[in-house]
Amino acid sequence: xxxxxxxxxxxxxxxxxxxxxxxxxxxxxxxxxxxxxxxxxxxxxxxxxxxxxxxxxxxxxxxxxxxxxxxxxxxxxxxxxxxxxxxxxxxxxxxxxxxxxxxxxxxxxxxxxxxxxxxxxxxxxxxxxxxxxxxxxxxxxxxxxxxxxxxxxxxxxxxxxxxxxxxxxxxxxxxxxxxxxxxxxxxxxxxxxxxxxxxxxxxxxxxxxxxxxxxxxxxxxxxxxxxxxxxxxxxxxxxxxxxxxxxxxxxxxxxxxxxxxxxxxxxxxxxxxxxxxxxxxxxxxxxxxxxxxxxxxxxxxxxxxxxxxxxxxxxxxxxxxxxxxxxxxxxxxxxxxxxxxxxxxxxxxxxxxxxxxxxxxxxxxxxxxxxxxxxxxxxxxxxxxxxxxxxxxxxxxxxxxxxxxxxxxxxxxxxxxxxxxxxxxxxxxxxxxxxxxxxxxxxxxxxxxxxxxxxxxxxxxxxxxxxxxxxxxxxxxxxxxxxxxxxxxxxxxxxxxxxxxxxxx
Amino acid sequence: xxxxxxxxxxxxxxxxxxxxxxxxxxxxxxxxxxxxxxxxxxxxxxxxxxxxxxxxxxxxxxxxxxxxxxxxxxxxxxxxxxxxxxxxxxxxxxxxxxxxxxxxxxxxxxxxxxxxxxxxxxxxxxxxxxxxxxxxxxxxxxxxxxxxxxxxxxxxxxxx
Numbered sequence: 001x002x003x004x005x006x007x008x009x010x011x012x013x014x015x016x017x018x019x020x021x022x023x024x025x026x027x028x029x030x031x032x033x034x035x036x037x038x039x040x041x042x043x044x045x046x047x048x049x050x051x052x053x054x055x056x057x058x059x060x061x062x063x064x065x066x067x068x069x070x071x072x073x074x075x076x077x078x079x080x081x082x083x084x085x086x087x088x089x090x091x092x093x094x095x096x097x098x099x100x101x102x103x104x105x106x107x108x109x110x111x112x113x114x115x116x117x118x119x120x121x122x123x124x125x126x127x128x129x130x131x132x133x134x135x136x137x138x139x140x141x142x143x144x145x146x147x148x149x150x151x152x153x154x155x156x157x158x159x160x161x162x163x164x165x166x167x168x169x170x171x172x173x174x175x176x177x178x179x180x181x182x183x184x185x186x187x188x189x190x191x192x193x194x195x196x197x198x199x200x201x202x203x204x205x206x207x208x209x210x211x212x213x214x215x216x217x218x219x220x221x222x223x224x225x226x227x228x229x230x231x232x233x234x235x236x237x238x239x240x241x242x243x244x245x246x247x248x249x250x251x252x253x254x255x256x257x258x259x260x261x262x263x264x265x266x267x268x269x270x271x272x273x274x275x276x277x278x279x280x281x282x283x284x285x286x287x288x289x290x291x292x293x294x295x296x297x298x299x300x301x302x303x304x305x306x307x308x309x310x311x312x313x314x315x316x317x318x319x320x321x322x323x324x325x326x327x328x329x330x331x332x333x334x335x336x337x338x339x340x341x342x343x344x345x346x347x348x349x350x351x352x353x354x355x356x357x358x359x360x361x362x363x364x365x366x367x368x369x370x371x372x373x374x375x376x377x378x379x380x381x382x383x384x385x386x387x388x389x390x391x392x393x394x395x396x397x398x399x400x401x402x403x404x405x406x407x408x409x410x411x412x413x414x415x416x417x418x419x420x421x422x423x424x425x426x427x428x429x430x431x432x433x434x435x436x437x438x439x440x441x442x443x444x445x446x447x448x449x450x451x452x453x454x455x456x457x458x459x460x461x462x463x464x465x466x467x468x469x470x471x472x473x474x475x476x477x478x479x480x481x482x483x484x485x486x487x488x489x490x491x492x493x494x495x496x497x498x499x500x501x502x503x504x505x
Numbered sequence: 506x507x508x509x510x511x512x513x514x515x516x517x518x519x520x521x522x523x524x525x526x527x528x529x530x531x532x533x534x535x536x537x538x539x540x541x542x543x544x545x546x547x548x549x550x551x552x553x554x555x556x557x558x559x560x561x562x563x564x565x566x567x568x569x570x571x572x573x574x575x576x577x578x579x580x581x582x583x584x585x586x587x588x589x590x591x592x593x594x595x596x597x598x599x600x601x602x603x604x605x606x607x608x609x610x611x612x613x614x615x616x617x618x619x620x621x622x623x624x625x626x627x628x629x630x631x632x633x634x635x636x637x638x639x640x641x642x643x644x645x646x647x648x649x650x651x652x653x654x655x656x657x658x659x660x661x662x663x664x665x
Binding site: 042059152341359 | 524526531558559561581582583584585586588589592617628632636640641642644649652654657663
């Protein structure tokens with residue numbers, strides 16, 4: 001082992017990047033190891049197939065009654081992680097979502113309160129440069145307004161506005177982490193305003209979207225953080241129950257690094273996979289358990305007027321009026337979406353099984369289509385978990401196998417939302433409706449909690465078992481929350497860093 | 506003489522309305538030629554016939570099967586697999602074997618009947634193949650402009 005770091009961070013996405021910047025600014029010597037390459041803005045093509053480079057392509061095995069698709073659905077690789085292709089919907093959590101078990105007797109409470117996150121939300125909304133409405137109609141009163149004015153609405157957002165108005169459902173321009181006006185970003189330079197290119201989900205090429213490669217990572221680098229791309233961690237090195245270092249493969253060569261503290265931020269699949277390979281931090285038996293995904297049902301329809309579904313930010317309009325729905329545990333958000341042609345066609349083929357001339361006929365109407373979707377609470381279940389398969393990948397490491405089946409609540413939520421969205425789309429003037437059932441995000445495989453018997457890490461992200469191991473990525477979520485996870489993930493990341501630094505005295 | 510559809514597309518791709526990153530990959534795709542590397546000759550022939558029915562196209566204009574052959578030769582995965590499908594270098598081998606030997610000689614309608622049966626019997630492998638063909642087809646710039654998509658003209662963005 002050559003260099004020794006105060007902290008090594010594994011993963012450079014929404015979980016790893018914010019805390020990296022915090023630690024380095026506090027004077028720590030930090031290194032981030034990222035499995036994938038750097039994706040320069042100048043190489044972000046407006047082409048879905050090329051941009052598949054942003055997705056994790058090592059094979060994952062999908063099992064259960066409702067096997068989850070990985071790859072482009074919910075994974076990321078490269079400096080910036082999945083923030084490179086997140087839709088950038090950034091609503092805050094509503095406080096009651098953090099206390100689901102208290103409210104409903106099922107699911108899980110977070111060991112944190114809304115007040116623990118609020119100041120971080122405020123900091124992030126300013127730092128990332130979130131565009132949003134002057135008055136956001138849901139959630140607790142806000143102490144600050146969004147930094148930038150709301151972004152223009154695309155055709156789907158306008159259709160959702162019309163349909164919801166007829167139905168008596170309130171809507172609002174969404175908080176979106178793309179800039180409606182240029183912004184200076186420390187360590188990066190000037191980030192430009194959004195050009196309505198519409199490819200948020202395949203990588204922003206103009207720096208408008210606040211992915212961490214144009215925000216937290218350049219900030220961290222300015223203060224001396226080192227980021228090592230193409231470095232795939234394969235093993236933790238332990239001495240007397242403490243982590244003393246890591247082994248990783250960089251460009252085909254096995255290297256080692258030693259560290260005082262490890263922050264594991266590799267995401268809800270790779271984090272438990274790495275831990276399970278050495279059965280580390282698992283006295284609770286909860287590593288890999290409680291795998292959750294959001295209910296992400298989409299409804300699409302065809303409008304008489306052209307919609308050009310690839311234009312404008314896909315994350316435009318939101319409604320939280322369905323935050324609580326009679327008969328459901330938790331609730332969901334309604335959101336307008338965008339449609340890139342390859343993804344749209346592929347989903348239509350997979351979702352409806354249509355092929356041949358009928359498929360081509362349908363796609364002739366592509367520029368008249370628009371979609372709407374939900375993001376809803378997905379509960380943890382005993383039968384939904386990640387384990388190591390006996391199949392090995394090209395590195396000789398076991399592939400992860402993920403078991404996932406919707407429970408009764410997810411099915412009821414899907415049914416409720418599908419009907420509501422069909423009504424909204426019909427009221428907006430859409431015809432030829434079709435539904436794409438979908439599960440989004442990967443959550444909960446190393447959850448935090450106060451009880452070491454039922455959780456992997458404590459409320460500060462610290463392992464109950466290994467004193468210098470911290471976990472900060474979407475595996476830490478005790479419940480899924482009915483909001484898009486990126487903003488809360490970044491808030492957790494800043495909080496984990498601050499709590500750690502406070503403990504260092 | 507009126508410029509052809511292809512000439513008009515080339516003119517757009519080479520204009521300053523398209524960023525260099527996007528231009529590079531789309532020109533490459535427009536001019537791509539594939540040599541068989543992975544499938545056997547009979548597999549390739551069968552797959553081409555299947556592709557013609559699933560996503561009707563002019564094989565002289567674009568090759569839908571070549572990119573699959575190339576992907577499998579590289580050993581690339583899409584990032585996941587249904588756990589109940591076997592681990593195979595060729596994920597479509599089983600599906601192709603399920604086709605009758607005279608599939609290539611059948612009329613289009615009869616081929617469609619066979620495909621309907623295969624879709625019912627092997628829904629997941631069929632779905633994977635269909636989706637891969639569809640993605641290759643709609644990623645082709647000539648096909649994109651035919652459905653009115655010009656999103657690749659990305660240099661200046663759009664006004665809503």
